[in-house]
Amino acid sequence: MAALRAGLLGVGMMGRHHARVLREIEGVDLVAIADPGGDPHGVAGTLPILPDVSALIDVGIDIAVVAVPTAFHEEAALALADAGVHTLVEKPIAHSLDAGQRMVDAFAAAGLVGAVGHIERFNPALQELRKRLEAGALGAVYQITTRRQGPFPSRIADVGVAKDLASHDIDLTAWVAQSTYERVFAQTAFKSGREFEDMIAITGRLASGVIVNHLVNWLSPMKERVTIVTGEKGAFVADTATGDLTFHANGTIPLEWESVSSFRGVSEGDVIRYAFPKREPLRVEHEAFRDAVLGRPSDVVTMEQGQRTLQVVETALDSARAGTAATLTA
Structure with a gap:
C-alpha cells in the first residue's frame, strides 16, 4: 500500500515536532508544508513553504495536521474537510463551541477522520x-x-x-x-x-x-x-x-x-x-491517527471528544x- 500523503499547516513551536514525526513514522510521507509566517525553525528541508491551506490542498494530500493558532483552526479544518482530507487538529479543537461543532459536523458529513491533538x-x-x-x-x-x-x-x-x-x-x-x-x-x-x-x-x-x-x-x-x-x-x-x-x-x-x-x-x-x-507521545498519537485513517483499531481522540473537552x-x-x-x- 502506498504511503499516506501528508500535509502540515503551521511549523511553529509545535509544528516543527509534527514535521519530524511525520517524516519518521511508517506509512506516511510528508509531502507539503504551509505556513504564512515562513519556516522559523528550518524544518522544511527540500520542501517549499506554501502560503496557506489552499496551496496545501492543491498539492494533493490524504491527511493533514493543523498546528496553527487556535483562532485559525476552524477555517483550516473546514477547508480540509471540504477537500476530503482526513485531519488532525492541535488542541483545543477550536476557539468557540460553535466553531468546534461546525468542525465536528463537517467531518462527520464527509465521512472523514477528524482528530484532536490531546497528546497527554x-x-x-x-x-x-x-x-x-x-x-x-x-x-x-x-x-x-x-x-x-x-x-x-x-x-x-x-x-x-x-x-x-x-x-x-x-x-x-x-x-x-x-x-x-x-x-x-x-x-x-x-x-x-x-x-x-x-x-x-x-x-x-x-x-x-x-x-x-x-x-x-x-x-x-x-x-x-x-x-x-x-x-x-x-x-x-x-x-x-x-x-x-x-x-x-x-x-x-x-x-x-x-x-x-x-x-x-x-x-x-x-x-x-x-x-x-x-515511547514518545507525539509518535504514538500520529500512529493512532494513521491507523484510524486506514480503518485499523485506534485510540485516536475524535473531534466529538475534543468538542466535549x-x-x-x-x-x-x-x-x-x-x-x-x-x-x-x-
Missing part, C-alpha cells in the same frame, strides 16, 4: 495508569487530581491557560476515568496583564461520582505535570513530564503508635515505581465569571 492520552505514564486501573489495581476510584504549572509561554497569544493547558487535564481525566464531567466550579486569576486568564482552579465531579481537582497556571517558576488518582487500595502518581508512574499502596501492617492508630483512615504502605516502555473548559470559565457551580449538559 498518549503519555506512557497515563497509558500504563489506565491499563492498571482497568485491571483493578486501585479498586474503586475516589478522586483524580492534576497539577499543571509553569512559566508563561510567550508564543500563546490567542487563548488563556484554561483552553491551552487545562484542556489537557480535562481530557486525560475523563479518559483515565472513562467518565464524563457532570459538574464543575472554577476560579480564575489575571496577573500578567493579558485579556485571558493565566491561572485557573477547577473542582468538580464526574458522572461516575469521582471527585476531580485541577490546578493550572502560567505563573510558576517550576514546571509541574502531575496526575494523582486516589482509590480504594492506594494512590497512583503519574508524572507526565518524565513518563514515570508510582503506586503508593495502603498499609497492611498494624500500627502500634496510639496517636496514629486512633485515626481510622488508611496508613502508609509500600511504594512501587514501575518500569515499562516509554472544550465544553467542559467553557463551562468552567462561565462558572468562574458567575462565581457559581455549573452543570454540564448531556
Whole structure:
C-alpha cells in the first residue's frame, strides 16, 4: 500500500515536532508544508513553504495536521474537510463551541477522520495508569487530581491557560476515568496583564461520582505535570513530564503508635515505581491517527471528544465569571 500523503499547516513551536514525526513514522510521507509566517525553525528541508491551506490542498494530500493558532483552526479544518482530507487538529479543537461543532459536523458529513491533538492520552505514564486501573489495581476510584504549572509561554497569544493547558487535564481525566464531567466550579486569576486568564482552579465531579481537582497556571517558576488518582487500595502518581508512574499502596501492617492508630483512615504502605516502555507521545498519537485513517483499531481522540473537552473548559470559565457551580449538559 502506498504511503499516506501528508500535509502540515503551521511549523511553529509545535509544528516543527509534527514535521519530524511525520517524516519518521511508517506509512506516511510528508509531502507539503504551509505556513504564512515562513519556516522559523528550518524544518522544511527540500520542501517549499506554501502560503496557506489552499496551496496545501492543491498539492494533493490524504491527511493533514493543523498546528496553527487556535483562532485559525476552524477555517483550516473546514477547508480540509471540504477537500476530503482526513485531519488532525492541535488542541483545543477550536476557539468557540460553535466553531468546534461546525468542525465536528463537517467531518462527520464527509465521512472523514477528524482528530484532536490531546497528546497527554498518549503519555506512557497515563497509558500504563489506565491499563492498571482497568485491571483493578486501585479498586474503586475516589478522586483524580492534576497539577499543571509553569512559566508563561510567550508564543500563546490567542487563548488563556484554561483552553491551552487545562484542556489537557480535562481530557486525560475523563479518559483515565472513562467518565464524563457532570459538574464543575472554577476560579480564575489575571496577573500578567493579558485579556485571558493565566491561572485557573477547577473542582468538580464526574458522572461516575469521582471527585476531580485541577490546578493550572502560567505563573510558576517550576514546571509541574502531575496526575494523582486516589482509590480504594492506594494512590497512583503519574508524572507526565518524565513518563514515570508510582503506586503508593495502603498499609497492611498494624500500627502500634496510639496517636496514629486512633485515626481510622488508611496508613502508609509500600511504594512501587514501575518500569515499562516509554515511547514518545507525539509518535504514538500520529500512529493512532494513521491507523484510524486506514480503518485499523485506534485510540485516536475524535473531534466529538475534543468538542466535549472544550465544553467542559467553557463551562468552567462561565462558572468562574458567575462565581457559581455549573452543570454540564448531556
